[in-house]
Amino acid sequence: MTTAKIAVTGSSGAVGGRVARLLAARLGSGDPPLRLLVRDASRAPSLTSPAGPAEVAVAPYDDGDAARRALAGVDVLFMVSGAEAPDRVDQHRTFLDAAADAGVRHVVYTSFLGAAPDAVFTLARDHHATEQHLAAARARTGMAWTALRDGLYADFLPAMVGDDGVLRGPAGEGRVAAVAQDDVADAAVAVLMPAARGPLDGTGEHAGRAYDLTGPEALTLHEVAETVARVTGRPARYQPETLEEAFASRAAYGAPDWQVAAWVSTYTAIAAGQLDTVSSAVEELTGHPARSLEQVLRRS
Structure with a gap:
């Protein structure tokens, strides 16, 4: 069965790059070539499959005209959420409107666990707004959507430990079920391939669904630090902070207030x-258990 044309954004990044490589390995000689949408063509990975070399098109999220050109002929789109920015939701809306205009039939979007207008994690509110725009686009144009609501990335947790071996933050004794980026990519492909080989009329098995993608266990940051120390051999411990301490300890980075x-x-x-x-x-989705933080650390 011939696969409908798939495009992937963020292919120079951790998740998008994994998805692009997995898709290239799955496409056959009778399938359309994969298309990679990037902001900088020089950073696009060089991927070849039996379907032929991947196409590369430049399409910043905030450039609707470029996105419409880049998405011409695309049926199924994997959209990695844009870089953190004050106008990220506006960028997403511009890009999704361009996708609908270009005739894309199904968008698979990387959202965030617990996306909601009142989520404590401020960026999860951006994801909720984007999901709402996807739903509105579906009602207006028939473009189907699937949201992959990723938890925090387990691959990122070790980087939260400072050079002094301390993981600081006002997390109290709360827990986090961090997900491996490899699992997110596997899940994305498990949604994209049926979407591309099934009906493109919005009735596919994953259309209109939101999936929470998490690890197999919820850990306190004490347990995260202990796992990092035990597996990597580097010192790591968790030190709870108050809100005031957390803002003060991050002020030295000179980042804007919203960030x-x-x-x-x-x-x-x-x-x-x-x-x-x-x-x-x-x-x-994938047929295999979610990877634990320890498994992620041992693979890195």
């Missing part, structure tokens, strides 16, 4: 119990 608030709210969302969901969606 510092986002960083701090990662921890307060853990404290509030909004990131401790343990979902079976990874295994249900």
Whole structure:
């Protein structure tokens, strides 16, 4: 069966790059070539499959005209959420409107666990707004959508430990069910391939669905630090902070207020119990159990 044309954004990044490589390995000689949408063509990975070399098109999220050109002929789109920015939701809306105008039939979007207008993690509110725009686009144009609501990335947790071996933040004794980026990519491909080989009329098995993608266990940051130390051999311990201490310890980076608030709210969302969901969606979609933090660390 011939696969409808698939495009992938963020292919120079961690998740998009994994998805692009997995798709290239799955496409056959009778399938259309994969298309990679990037902001900088020089950073696009060079991928070849039996379907031929991947196409590369430049399409910044905030450039609707470029996106419409880049998405011409695309049926199924994997959209990695844009870089953190004050206008990220506006960029997403511009890009999604361009996708609908170009005739894309199904968008698979990387959202965030607990996306809601009042989520403690401030950037999860951006994801909720984007999901709402996807739903509105569906009602207006028939473009189907699937949201992959990723938890915090387990691959990123070691980087939260400072050079002094301390993981600081106002997370209290809250827990986080962090997900492996490999599992997110596997789940994305498990949604994209049926979407591309099934009906493109919005009736596919994953259309209109939101999947919580998490690890197999919810850990406190004490347990995260202990796992990092035990597996990597580097010193690591968790030191809870107050809100005032958290903002003060991050002020030295010179980041804008909205970004510092986002960083701090990662921890307060853990404290509030909004990131401790343990979902079976990874295994249900991929057929394999979700990877633990220890497994991620041992593979890195």
